[in-house]
Amino acid sequence: MAVDMKKLLNQTIILFIVGIMILIGQRIGYGTDIIGAIPGILMVIGIAVFALFMRAVTPKLQFPAFAWASLTALILSMPFMPTSEVFLKFTDQVNFLGTTTPILAFAGISVGNKILQLKKLSWKVAIVAVFVFIGTFFGSAIVSHIVLKLQGII
Template sequence: MRSLDLKKYVLYFILMSITGIIVLAGQALGMHKQFLGAIPGMFLIISLALGCFAVKDAFPKFPLPAYALATIVGMLVSIPAFSISKLFVPQIGTVEFMPLCTPMLAFAGISVGNKIEELKAMSWKIVIIAIVVFTSIFFACALISQTVLKIQGVI
């Protein structure tokens, strides 16, 4: 277990807060949703993300990356069977999903851009892997949609 660098987490908090303000501004301007009312939800999202970064830094051999851990923790705190969801879901529900996608995709692009040499080393094999993954996801989504629509009697 490693000690945590407080300066790094203050910087993370500042950067995530700036991103959060931009997300909430986009939500308010583009979707005509509340800005001030969504601040507690954004603060909870930032807190969960910082906690996941801290776990990953404290336990470097932890098998999951921080973003995967954050996804799992986010799902767990939103399950209605857990009493903690009564605190998280109403607050986090005030933050719209679509405005959050833009910075997440931008950061994902930056992280891939930092590994461009590794991607070049994979050469043509990465194209085959991408085609298989995209095709599998497409058909899985289509199957799930078909099943749900049939159950609902829409089709």
């Protein structure tokens, strides 16, 4: 179970570049103080690096890095954890929507690089995608409606 340290280092460098992009995007889009958001973005990057490392050292577990990152952030932010106050204080300075721009750009590049593989899946994938989008939309609308109704807003 040897970890490819060169690959992990390259991924870490890319995460730092994305972190800088996020900070710049937040400054431009939301007027967020870059200096105030640096500790939070460093924590997010640290969790991402930890998640990539855990995925590398547990290849037989079939647990994706995203799940490791989510689980780690969840544990660090639980109210009974001694880390929650500091973790939430700093990560609250990172605007969630500011993180989506580079993520979506990289997702688009990733899909674009696999366009030939997507062509092989046939037209049925498009139908499944449409039903997923419709289901997600209506599911979100139903949950929102129920919550707003329970709160007496509508």
